[in-house]
Amino acid sequence: MNALSDLIVKEGWRPLGIAAAAALVCAFFDWDLAAWFFLALAGALLWKYRKPARTAAYFEKGSVTAPCDGRVTAIDTLSDGSVLVEIETGWFDAALLTVPFVEGVSSFETVTRGTRLPRRSALVDTLNERGSLVFEDEEGRSVRLTHMLTLTPFALLIDTTLPGKRRMRGERYGVLTHGVTRLALPASTRVAVNPGERVYATQTLLGYMR
Structure with missing residues (x-):
């Protein structure tokens, strides 16, 4: 399993990709405010769709x-x-x-x-x-x-x-x-x-x- 798949859940890649692409487009046209907005949105989505490294603790049956x-x-x-x-x-x-x-x-x-x-x-x-x-x-x-x-x-x-x-x-x-x-x-x-x-x-x- 690669590092990217361990980073966020698969359902998060689409919205994250859209936000990142929008940030790049806005940066290309020098729309700085919009570019920063979409970059911040991409960061928020990365955090939201993160895949925390967790180990299931042992609990008794039931x-x-x-x-x-x-x-x-x-x-x-x-x-x-x-x-x-x-x-x-x-x-x-x-x-x-x-x-x-x-x-x-x-x-x-x-x-x-x-x-x-x-x-x-x-x-x-x-x-x-x-x-x-x-x-x-x-x-x-x-x-x-x-x-x-x-x-x-x-x-x-x-x-x-x-x-x-x-x-x-x-x-x-x-x-x-x-x-x-x-x-x-x-x-x-x-x-x-x-x-x-x-x-x-x-x-x-x-x-x-x-």
Whole structure:
């Protein structure tokens, strides 16, 4: 694997290339202000689509790790007894999405294209672009994940070949540049994080399913 592929995720090359090309064109025509803008944008995209060097820590069976980078914004109990953990991914967080189980079996449900309204909008849960997945381990314990975009020009990208394939925890399955991830954990889950905490994909333990 070459050094460039280790630097950023493959989905980042297209927007990064466009920004870099725009900077070169503006520099050629001596449009200095625009050239600096696109150069700064290219730098920001390079940071956003970076591929952090992370080693999956060992956790006991039934553990659930964070599928994305961000900050825990809510932990609630749903009407069916399951536990909802909400994580908000910001502009300074890496854009990667990773499998939260050890050898989980994943089921891809759908990606619904839509708007990218801000969190404060009353229509955010109705109109915003989102994707849903269900990860299930060998003992039948499952976690539903919903990724929703907010205030970003970049689409939600999820590997559509997920169903029927065994996945290792920490394996990357998509890209979320800015938005919210909601995990519905089984009612018996012992949550290991609190609202306000920062979490990191693959490395942060969210809880144990009993």
